[in-house]
Amino acid sequence: MIYIERKERFSAAHQLYNPHWSEEKNQAVFGKCANKNFHGHNYTLTVTVKGKINPDTGFVMNLVDLKQLITEHITEKLDHANLNHDVDFMRGKFSSTEVLAEEIWKILEPLIAAHGCQLHKIRLDETLNNAVEYFGED
Amino acid sequence: MIYIERKERFSAAHQLYNPHWSEEKNQAVFGKCANKNFHGHNYTLTVTVKGKINPDTGFVMNLVDLKQLITEHITEKLDHANLNHDVDFMRGKFSSTEVLAEEIWKILEPLIAAHGCQLHKIRLDETLNNAVEYFGED
Amino acid sequence: MIYIERKERFSAAHQLYNPHWSEEKNQAVFGKCANKNFHGHNYTLTVTVKGKINPDTGFVMNLVDLKQLITEHITEKLDHANLNHDVDFMRGKFSSTEVLAEEIWKILEPLIAAHGCQLHKIRLDETLNNAVEYFGED
Amino acid sequence: MIYIERKERFSAAHQLYNPHWSEEKNQAVFGKCANKNFHGHNYTLTVTVKGKINPDTGFVMNLVDLKQLITEHITEKLDHANLNHDVDFMRGKFSSTEVLAEEIWKILEPLIAAHGCQLHKIRLDETLNNAVEYFGED
Amino acid sequence: MIYIERKERFSAAHQLYNPHWSEEKNQAVFGKCANKNFHGHNYTLTVTVKGKINPDTGFVMNLVDLKQLITEHITEKLDHANLNHDVDFMRGKFSSTEVLAEEIWKILEPLIAAHGCQLHKIRLDETLNNAVEYFGED
Amino acid sequence: MIYIERKERFSAAHQLYNPHWSEEKNQAVFGKCANKNFHGHNYTLTVTVKGKINPDTGFVMNLVDLKQLITEHITEKLDHANLNHDVDFMRGKFSSTEVLAEEIWKILEPLIAAHGCQLHKIRLDETLNNAVEYFGED
Numbered sequence: 086m087i088y089i090e091r092k093e094r095f096s097a098a099h100q101l102y103n104p105h106w107s108e109e110k111n112q113a114v115f116g117k118c119a120n121k122n123f124h125g126h127n128y129t130l131t132v133t134v135k136g137k138i139n140p141d142t143g144f145v146m147n148l149v150d151l152k153q154l155i156t157e158h159i160t161e162k163l164d165h166a167n168l169n170h171d172v173d174f175m176r177g178k179f180s181s182t183e184v185l186a187e188e189i190w191k192i193l194e195p196l197i198a199a200h201g202c203q204l205h206k207i208r209l210d211e212t213l214n215n216a217v218e219y220f221g222e223d
Numbered sequence: 224m225i226y227i228e229r230k231e232r233f234s235a236a237h238q239l240y241n242p243h244w245s246e247e248k249n250q251a252v253f254g255k256c257a258n259k260n261f262h263g264h265n266y267t268l269t270v271t272v273k274g275k276i277n278p279d280t281g282f283v284m285n286l287v288d289l290k291q292l293i294t295e296h297i298t299e300k301l302d303h304a305n306l307n308h309d310v311d312f313m314r315g316k317f318s319s320t321e322v323l324a325e326e327i328w329k330i331l332e333p334l335i336a337a338h339g340c341q342l343h344k345i346r347l348d349e350t351l352n353n354a355v356e357y358f359g360e361d
Numbered sequence: 362m363i364y365i366e367r368k369e370r371f372s373a374a375h376q377l378y379n380p381h382w383s384e385e386k387n388q389a390v391f392g393k394c395a396n397k398n399f400h401g402h403n404y405t406l407t408v409t410v411k412g413k414i415n416p417d418t419g420f421v422m423n424l425v426d427l428k429q430l431i432t433e434h435i436t437e438k439l440d441h442a443n444l445n446h447d448v449d450f451m452r453g454k455f456s457s458t459e460v461l462a463e464e465i466w467k468i469l470e471p472l473i474a475a476h477g478c479q480l481h482k483i484r485l486d487e488t489l490n491n492a493v494e495y496f497g498e499d
Numbered sequence: 500m501i502y503i504e505r506k507e508r509f510s511a512a513h514q515l516y517n518p519h520w521s522e523e524k525n526q527a528v529f530g531k532c533a534n535k536n537f538h539g540h541n542y543t544l545t546v547t548v549k550g551k552i553n554p555d556t557g558f559v560m561n562l563v564d565l566k567q568l569i570t571e572h573i574t575e576k577l578d579h580a581n582l583n584h585d586v587d588f589m590r591g592k593f594s595s596t597e598v599l600a601e602e603i604w605k606i607l608e609p610l611i612a613a614h615g616c617q618l619h620k621i622r623l624d625e626t627l628n629n630a631v632e633y634f635g636e637d
Numbered sequence: 638m639i640y641i642e643r644k645e646r647f648s649a650a651h652q653l654y655n656p657h658w659s660e661e662k663n664q665a666v667f668g669k670c671a672n673k674n675f676h677g678h679n680y681t682l683t684v685t686v687k688g689k690i691n692p693d694t695g696f697v698m699n700l701v702d703l704k705q706l707i708t709e710h711i712t713e714k715l716d717h718a719n720l721n722h723d724v725d726f727m728r729g730k731f732s733s734t735e736v737l738a739e740e741i742w743k744i745l746e747p748l749i750a751a752h753g754c755q756l757h758k759i760r761l762d763e764t765l766n767n768a769v770e771y772f773g774e775d
Numbered sequence: 776m777i778y779i780e781r782k783e784r785f786s787a788a789h790q791l792y793n794p795h796w797s798e799e800k801n802q803a804v805f806g807k808c809a810n811k812n813f814h815g816h817n818y819t820l821t822v823t824v825k826g827k828i829n830p831d832t833g834f835v836m837n838l839v840d841l842k843q844l845i846t847e848h849i850t851e852k853l854d855h856a857n858l859n860h861d862v863d864f865m866r867g868k869f870s871s872t873e874v875l876a877e878e879i880w881k882i883l884e885p886l887i888a889a890h891g892c893q894l895h896k897i898r899l900d901e902t903l904n905n906a907v908e909y910f911g912e913d
Contacts, residue, residue, distance in 0.1 A: 086634075086636040086637060087597050087600065087601065087631060087632070087633045087636075088631065088632040088633070088634075089596075089597065089629075089630070089631050089632075090629070090630045090631070090632070091628060091629060092627070092628040092629075093628070094350070094351065096262050096263060096264050096350060097262055097263060098236040098260065098261040098262050098263040099263070101418075101419070103417060103418065106417075114418060114423070115418075116425060117302065117303035118303060120303055120304065120305065120309070122236065122261075122304070122305035122307075122308045122309050123236040123260075123261050123263065123305055124234050124235055124236050124263055124302075124303040124304060124305065125234060125235060125236040125237070125261065125262055125263005125264055126234050126263055126264065126265050127264050127265045127350050127351070133632075138595075138597050138598065138601070141517060141520075142515075142517065142528060142529075142593070142595070143515070143592075143593025143594070143595030143597060143598045144595055144597060145597055147528070148629055149530060164255065164262075165255035165256060165258050165262040166258065166260070166262060167258065167260035167261055167262065169260075170260045171258065171260050178419075179418070179419025180419070181414075181418070181419030181420055182365075183363050183365065183414050183419060183420060183421055184414065184419045186363065187363065187414070212232070212234060212265050213232065213265070213368070214367060214368040214369070215365075215366070215367060215368075215424055216365070216366045217363060217364065217365050217366070218363070218364040218365075218366070218409075219363045219364070220362075220364075222362040222363075223362060224910075224912040224913060225873050225876065225877065225907060225908070225909045225912075226907065226908040226909070226910075227872075227873065227905075227906070227907050228905070228906045228907070228908070229904060229905060230903070230904040230905075231904070239694075239695070241693060241694065244693075252694060252699070253694075254701060271908075276871075276873050276874065276877070279793060279796075280791075280793065280804060280805075280869070280871070281791070281868070281869025281870070281871030281873060281874045282871055282873060283873055285804070286905055287806060316695070317694070317695025318695070319690075319694070319695030319696055320641075321639050321641065321690050321695060321696060321697055322690065322695045324639065325639065325690070351644070352643060352644040352645070353641075353642070353643060353644075353700055354641070354642045355639060355640065355641050355642070356639070356640040356641075356642070356685075357639050357640070358638075358640075360638040360639075361638060370902070370903065372814050372815060372816050372902060373814055373815060374788040374812065374813040374814050374815040375815070377556075377557070379555060379556065382555075390556060390561070391556075392563060393854065393855035394855060396855050396856065396857065396861070398788065398813075398856070398857035398859075398860045398861050399788040399812075399813050399815065399857055400786050400787055400788050400815055400854075400855040400856060400857065401786060401787060401788040401789070401813065401814055401815005401816055402786050402815055402816065402817050403816050403817045403902050403903070440807065440814075441807035441808060441810050441814040442810065442812070442814060443810065443812035443813055443814065445812075446812045447810065447812050454557075455556070455557025456557070457552075457556070457557030457558055458503075459501050459503065459552050459557060459558060459559055460552065460557045462501065463501065463552070488784070488786060488817050489506070489784065489817070490505060490506040490507070491503075491504070491505060491506075491562055492503070492504045493501060493502065493503050493504070494501070494502040494503075494504070494547075495501050495502070496500075496502075498500040498501075499500060508764070508765065510676050510677060510678050510764060511676055511677060512650040512674065512675040512676050512677040513677070531716065531717035532717060534717055534718065534719065534723070536650065536675075536718070536719035536721075536722045536723050537650040537674075537675050537677065537719055538648050538649055538650050538677055538716075538717040538718060538719065539648060539649060539650040539651070539675065539676055539677005539678055540648050540677055540678065540679050541678050541679045541764050541765070578669065578676075579669035579670060579672050579676040580672065580674070580676060581672065581674035581675055581676065583674075584674045585672070585674050626646070626648060626679050627646065627679070653832075653833070655831060655832065658831075666832060666837070667832075668839060730833075731832070731833025732833070733828075733832070733833030733834055734779075735777050735779065735828050735833060735834060735835055736828065736833045738777065739777065739828070765782070766781060766782040766783070767779075767780070767781060767782075767838055768779070768780045769777060769778065769779050769780070770777070770778040770780070770823075771777050771778070772776075772778075774776040774777075775776060
């Protein structure tokens with residue numbers, strides 16, 4: 086059992102905002118992240134897949150296939166997008182890094198399972214200093 | 224004569240768009256950077272200052288002062304902002320990295336001269352792979 | 362259940378030395394790390410916190426609060442300090458990265474618990490190539 | 500119980516190729532990685548060791564010893580080598596990052612155990628975006 | 638006048654060897670870089686272009702065009718290749734980083750001039766610690 | 776004419792302090808950098824050498840020789856040292872990054888000239904965000 090990881094990058098805008106709260110409360114909790122004109126980040130997405138080594142290839146999963154899954158289903162939708170307005174799977178959700186990581190898990194988990202492997206971790210680096218990891222745990 | 228540099232970081236949203244052009248031409252030239260809902264980046268600003276070593280301190284310029292100039296006049300205005308809408312010194316200008324670097328030069332050059340030093344270079348990294356450098360040349 | 366992490370940095374001096382040993386034994390075991398005039402590092406501290414996503418914010422814990430806890434209780438005490446002489450919580454202890462990581466855990470664990478979250482990991486990078494991770498295990 | 504890690508680097512050539520397959524099938528599966536004249540990478544090897552802190556040193560294991568084990572038994576054999584032809588412990592095996600990580604584990608595990616510690620993880624970064632982790636699990 | 642830069646990456650194998658020298662002399666001068674079975678690196682190519690800002694776009698040169706020039710003419714030929722055997726423009730030349738940087742300059746200089754800009758610098762990082770820069774100077 | 780660079784790293788302690796000033800003035804100017812018990816950094820030294828490509832090797836200068844010069848004359852003296860007390864060529868000087876870069880230039884310039892090349896630049900990164908460059912200019 087071995088773990089492989091692939092990084093892909095995307096640049097997106099977002100705003101942290103709770104529509105059920107007053108402007109004041111949004112400012113108090115989210116500070117400058119609540120800016121109504123949005124701000125943005127260069128995100129790095131790291132996808133870790135777990136599996137056995139295939140004796141015919143020496144691979145757990147062909148990284149060409151993994152890269153293809155990630156770009157088609159995730160990063161092509163997120164790159165140069167607004168997480169609050171442009172992304173189907175983020176509609177009506179907070180655009181925090183935590184929620185984004187969970188939604189990416191939901192999409193990639195069955196796609197990777199269909200290749201006979203297991204999604205192990207979604208990691209999202211939002212800035213040099215802030216990141217999130219999700220292992221599919223409730 | 225020696226050069227010192229200080230890096231500061233900010234996260235901002237922007238859109239590349241020429242208002243005198245049709246939507247089609249904007250798409251053709253700027254591609255996904257023209258997204259009307261914006262996208263964003265983690266920018267790294269590197270400011271290089273040139274001067275002689277002060278014999279009383281061993282410094283060209285105190286980095287505490289340089290950091291203070293950069294944050295007060297530049298990065299506090301750019302961080303978590305929308306370059307097209309929220310930043311006074313970018314009003315009515317393209318929010319390309321090139322133009323942003325030039326505008327930062329115009330603000331910092333006299334402030335650093337007032338400390339008896341010389342601004343040498345503004346560098347802006349927009350992504351892992353794209354950057355701009357400006358030396359104040361016409 | 363999701364994990365968030367925050368990095369903070371500090372620069373400190375230290376010396377590795379066992380006062381119950383001879384100078385020769387200290388040299389033999391600690392080599393140049395035993396230099397009596399100290400040496401130093403730029404440390405990167407990574408704090409990982411585990412919790413459930415708050416449905417009102419999309420956050421596990423507000424990173425502004427986490428950053429505040431780390432800087433007030435840890436990095437303001439360690440930055441530009443001598444780990445052997447200047448830091449209250451390191452008094453009488455080895456200033457190895459391992460011991461420092463454990464002591465940081467002891468301080469942050471209850472403070473993060475008071476925010477309704479759980480400290481998961483303390484990571485300390487001492488150089489480009491050397492690091493330590495502590496998960497609170499005996 | 501605490502974890503220490505040490506990174507070492509090496510530059511090597513390799514080719515991904517299954518000798519029981521036709522040229523066409525090798526091309527289909529391995530693509531440009533099957534180039535018969537080889538290609539190469541700068542690999543970063545990260546070795547993580549788990550153990551208790553020695554009360555006489557503040558160390559889990561002296562990093563000087565860990566570095567010596569890794570360079571003597573692993574990186575001196577891999578650096579500036581061809582993974583398909585020059586490395587005794589890779590003879591007859593796929594030169595994928597997965598297989599290389601497993602073979603490094605087999606060599607280092609007993610050597611680290613002989614120092615009273617436990618090998619916890621072998622991580623190999625092959626490029627900026629691709630990496631593998633092995634924990635000795637079947 | 639402003640400078641823009643674009644990074645692209647490739648992984649290649651090579652051997653440093655002077656065919657007019659004995660095996661002994663090659664070993665003495667090139668050491669392990671002379672390994673007849675090749676070794677390899679992850680190279681990072683940084684291309685810096687100099688020009689005036691276009692008042693219709695805010696760009697010196699569209700980075701989409703620059704990326705396209707670099708990948709079509711340079712990195713698609715170098716990636717997963719053997720610099721001594723597979724690359725037309727390196728035929729019969731030393732595969733040192735210095736020579737490679739010069740040959741890349743010769744190819745890109747007229748292509749960038751055709752876009753109305755000026756190639757300013759070719760930088761090649763061969764490892765974390767070794768790099769070369771070429772400005773077209775004799 | 777082409778430029779090659781080599782990075783070497785060292786970890787050192789230092790204190791910024793002017794002995795002709797009062798404690799108060801030292802605190803006012805140098806702040807926490809004046810800590811009498813020292814603090815420290817992981818420094819990265821980048822040495823850039825300029826020269827013509829040798830037609831027999833494809834090299835400007837053999838990086839093995841350059842590395843040997845830097846480690847013997849500079850980094851072995853600085854690594855795990857106290858810049859204020861342990862380093863012969865820093866005796867009686869400010870241990871600022873600026874002064875250290877100048878002193879390294881004075882030592883390496885004639886040694887590199889003796890290899891038929893020209894020292895072009897000394898760069899010292901003191902932290903992730905602070906660096907100095909010296910080109911031998913008065």
